[in-house]
Amino acid sequence: MSLAVPGKIQTNQAAELFAIAAAVEAVPPFAPLTILSDSKYAVDGLTLHLPKWEADGWLNTDNADLMQDVVARMRARSATTKLRWVKGHSGVHGNEQADKLAAAAVTRPAPCAQPLPPPPMQFVNTGVEMRSLTQRLAYKLVRKQNHMGYERQATQRQISQIAEAAMMTWNIPKSCASLWTSIRGIDMRREIRDFWWKAQHDALKVGRYWSNIPGYEDREVCSKCNVREDLSHIILTCQEQGQGTIWELTNALLAKRRIHLPQLDLASVLVAPGVSLKGINEAGTSADDRLLRILMTEAVHLIWRIRCERVVDTEADPPHCHTPEVIAKRWRKALNARLAIDQQLTRPVKGRAYLDRTAVLKTWRGLLEDEASLPEDWIFRRRVLVGMPLPPPRGIG
Numbered sequence: 001m002s003l004a005v006p007g008k009i010q011t012n013q014a015a016e017l018f019a020i021a022a023a024v025e026a027v028p029p030f031a032p033l034t035i036l037s038d039s040k041y042a043v044d045g046l047t048l049h050l051p052k053w054e055a056d057g058w059l060n061t062d063n064a065d066l067m068q069d070v071v072a073r074m075r076a077r078s079a080t081t082k083l084r085w086v087k088g089h090s091g092v093h094g095n096e097q098a099d100k101l102a103a104a105a106v107t108r109p110a111p112c113a114q115p116l117p118p119p120p121m122q123f124v125n126t127g128v129e130m131r132s133l134t135q136r137l138a139y140k141l142v143r144k145q146n147h148m149g150y151e152r153q154a155t156q157r158q159i160s161q162i163a164e165a166a167m168m169t170w171n172i173p174k175s176c177a178s179l180w181t182s183i184r185g186i187d188m189r190r191e192i193r194d195f196w197w198k199a200q201h202d203a204l205k206v207g208r209y210w211s212n213i214p215g216y217e218d219r220e221v222c223s224k225c226n227v228r229e230d231l232s233h234i235i236l237t238c239q240e241q242g243q244g245t246i247w248e249l250t251n252a253l254l255a256k257r258r259i260h261l262p263q264l265d266l267a268s269v270l271v272a273p274g275v276s277l278k279g280i281n282e283a284g285t286s287a288d289d290r291l292l293r294i295l296m297t298e299a300v301h302l303i304w305r306i307r308c309e310r311v312v313d314t315e316a317d318p319p320h321c322h323t324p325e326v327i328a329k330r331w332r333k334a335l336n337a338r339l340a341i342d343q344q345l346t347r348p349v350k351g352r353a354y355l356d357r358t359a360v361l362k363t364w365r366g367l368l369e370d371e372a373s374l375p376e377d378w379i380f381r382r383r384v385l386v387g388m389p390l391p392p393p394r395g396i397g
């Protein structure tokens with residue numbers, strides 16, 4: 001027989017498997033059958049590897065659908081079916097003839113194959129066997145099922161906007177996958193990572209979210225600016241104390257390293273965990289990139305926290321006080337805590353450090369208090385602090 005391989009997967013392996021399926025269908029189920037194939041892949045797969053593949057729920061098997069199709073047909077037979085591997089192009093008569101048929105089919109208009117009857121899938125286990133269910137396999141299974149489900153629309157929208165902003169604002173190409181992996185980088189504190197994960201899903205509880213929650217409808221609108229809140233408003237434009245001061249201080253710090261932020265919208269801010277200056281400033285070093293990632297993510301997170309204290313944690317005792325001075329102090333505290341983490345991560349544990357000390361020294365270069373009096377390698381010094389200008393006084397005079 002010479003048949004065209006049905007379906008989208010047009011590979012060698014798919015063809016070898018389809019050939020076996022077609023052969024099985026061509027012979028009555030009660031007649032013993034020996035199939036000769038020069039495909040080690042098909043023969044070994046259907047004999048040696050089958051028990052393991054099936055026990056693992058086919059999660060580790062390429063062409064799982066095609067394999068299952070063949071297995072189902074073979075198991076439906078009442079007589080024995082044997083598979084034997086033969087060396088291709090070595091003078092085995094049937095093999096040579098099959099090769100000729102295949103070669104002839106390439107130059108002929110594709111023959112119309114009758115579709116095979118559907119495989120009796122009740123003969124194949126498609127779930128994972130309990131005894132071979134490892135955590136790794138379970139994770140794969142969950143991931144696979146998630147992929148089969150629908151994609152969350154808000155997430156798709158948000159993540160593609162961020163990818164676009166990476167290109168438009170920062171001039172760096174970012175795939176959606178790399179945006180997700182960037183939030184798991186070593187430079188992201190766990191707390192910030194969680195926040196970013198929600199932000200990339202557009203799943204933070206702001207604005208419209210509250211409109212349907214009885215008793216909390218007032219949270220929908222920013223009480224200061226009288227507009228519906230969203231993350232963009234909170235992080236970039238709100239007139240309440242917080243974002244303005246923090247961005248000013250961030251810019252002042254970055255200026256010490258001659259880094260100037262481009263015009264930012266929310267999507268370009270959310271690029272931060274994977275941001276790089278390379279696309280907009282050739283002189284930018286990897287230490288500059290790292291600093292920028294840290295400052296931007298810490299800034300956004302502190303702005304968010306301050307807003308949550310103001311809006312959500314309204315019954316705090318003592319009540320939160322967010323004057324520019326307090327906010328400047330909080331920002332300084334956040335950065336010093338971040339610096340301390342950096343120092344900590346350069347300490348070798350069992351001979352291996354998480355962070356390279358030179359990378360850390362370079363990240364904070366030019367930003368430290370009394371830096372001139374510090375030794376060149378201050379990595380294990382206590383009380384190394386980020387120097388910070390006080391915020392310009394506002395509303396005075």
Ligand SMILES: [Zn+2]
Pocket residue numbers: 222223224225226233237238239240
């Ligand atoms: Zn506002």
